[in-house]
Amino acid sequence: MPHIIIEKLEKPTLPARYSGFEFEFISEGDNGVVGVQTESFRFLLEFFQHKKGVLVKPDKTTRVPHLNVNKLALQALADLTQSNIVQSNIETLKQQREYKNLVSREALNKKIAALDYQEIWLEIGFGSGRHILHNSHNNPEVLHIGIEVHRPSTEQLLKQCEIHNISNILVLLDDARVILETLPADALSKIFVHFPVPWDDSPTKRIFSSNFIQEASFVLKQKGTLELRTDSPNYYTFVRSLYDAMNKFAITIRKNGDLPVVSKYETRWRKQEKDIYDIIYYNDEVGGKEQEEFDFSFPTCNDFSKAIAQFTDKGYRDNQFLVKFLKTFQIAKNIRVHKLVMGKLAFPQAIYILEDNEQISYYPKLPFFAKENYLAHKKIVESLQNGK
Template sequence: MPHFFAQNFSDQNPPDQNLFDPNLSWQAFPFEADGYDFLFEAKSLKNPKESLIGVRYGDMLFFIRKIQRENEILFKGEKNTKPHPIGILKGALRVLAKKTHLLSHNLNNDSMRQVVRSRFLLKPSEIPARKLEGFCIEIGFGSGRHLLRMAQKNPDKTFIGVEIHTPSIEQVLRQIELLGIENIVIACVDARVLLEILPSNQCEAIYVHFPVPWNKKPHRRVISARLLSEALRVLKQNKAIELRTDDAVYFKDSFHIVMEMKNAKLEIAKNLSGEVVSKYEARWQRQHKDIFDLRIFSLNEDEAKKIEYDFKIDFVIFKHPEAFKNIPKIVREDYFLHICDVFVCDALVIFSVSFGDFNWAINKMIVFDKENQTASYVGDIPLATPANIKAHQELLTLLAEER
């Protein structure tokens, strides 16, 4: 993540002042520089040494987190609002770095893929709105070799690439442009959540190639009984989800999950070359490692599934935001809600929240504008999964209580 460390703010700190006083006002907000609007600095109510700097670039709003330490100040992107491409965030940090006594940074010049906004990168909530018929999904596409090649060989199909690793996303988006491929869209999202909101019986194939094994933390794996259930619902009848792995433990555990199903049809292979040899597969072949394939087929036509929900917050009640900073985590049978932090400035209250499914939680920032009486999620809205909907409704109930 782009960041820099500063010794002190250079604009208004004379030499005899305490250079590390977190209450020093180093720059009046708002101000504009190099195409960025720096809107406000909101202080954390849980940790007085932390704050959020709100930045607008074009149609994007994102935050920079400022953390006061004993001998330095850290500025870094707030990961829950991180813009794409990452060069947008780096540019904002470079503007701030010029106003400080800079100690160190990782803000070197951007590569081409870090500054070009791609029309092929979609918000997760935009995926269901597209015409999704006969599409294929690759979960964790890494270098993108398999995804790109399959899209080239099948121009009549739409390929959805799902990945959470930003450098991989930026690399593949650049390759899509260079190769002139038109039938790929990319989403930065947890695939386990995305599958829950996709239509039934429409997918041609789901590829999970060389996922992280997580043998010591199996709950973090992509393959689980719940994911397989959603994947088989999304797939057309007799189409398959394909796991390809070099990890024997992962393969065996996945096989046992399938064997617990009431009905199952599967194919197993060992050390057979795939249609497209990925970077990882080529490496394992050179090392003479075993490679395992497990294909699980969808056997049924499932009922149509379409959940629509408007994550609107149509009221603002914030006379005492301090009352929300120490609320314990709310845990229900099938979802949870946690207010992680509350940030305040003159006109705004910002909630950092974590909620949804216990294993597949999402983290969001919500901005409440007291002056204009508006409230909204920063960036994309949550996906309309049952757990997310229930947690959002719990949040609305919580905010409406008298405090």
């Protein structure tokens, strides 16, 4: 993570433009945030007291994926405030690569709609990418979407796509459990989950859950398949019991079946003569979910701090979603930035809300368009309206 330690942070008068960055605001106090904007990005830098001075680094929640933008913003802030840098790791600015097969979660659905393929297949946790590359080569009429949380694996696949000039793969560096429900209904013909991490000690981190199966049914076409391949007898039993509990009986089970391509993991397990299990679920649901319209705007509010009091400390949680305000940064009289988490219980989204007098808005962008985020938003709006 790029960072600088400066001797002292002399707070500048903001907003101010410097070196291609617009510094929008800075919070009061010794530990806080600086709002930064460029033509393409809006994000926060955080500053903390440190034994050597003041540590400044990109805020994790709003950080942009381009290392150079973060480094240049830190340098620009140091220059703007005429600060003496006592320690930093921003000296080397690497040439950043733009990958044409990489797509963000926000852009995915538009991209899918703009492309014209006969089918869409999704691979979750593609690892080294052998299986998705094999599928893309052998099924050129299909759009292959790969979602992976591990950055080096993602870059490895993106480089392969460039080397071989592959256009029918889209890659997301993201958590598949969050993305699935946002895909269009009845859109996919196949979903592959091969050798997911078994998480025997923390089952809530597993990709499979009853919620995941339900969401997969929504996004799969009728008779579309959700394929699990695992070497873990525990994971196999767990997924079987999920299907049983959900009365989903259209499944096929195989032991030690062969696939046309063998992944690195599979090679390792085969050497150890471990059994390999497949559970293939055939979607039996007709029609998908209604595509919902999410309105993430707020009404004006003249006492926001009072309205959100019920969401501080332990926050609010029911059996579907949560809202918890974590921190407030005072920017000026009647201007504050609030940090919160909202949405899914297992993996809520961290985000900020900007309170500028009576105007309330999400910062730096709207929450991800997911049902649980919208329920959480409506809960906050309800509290604002009750306080009027």
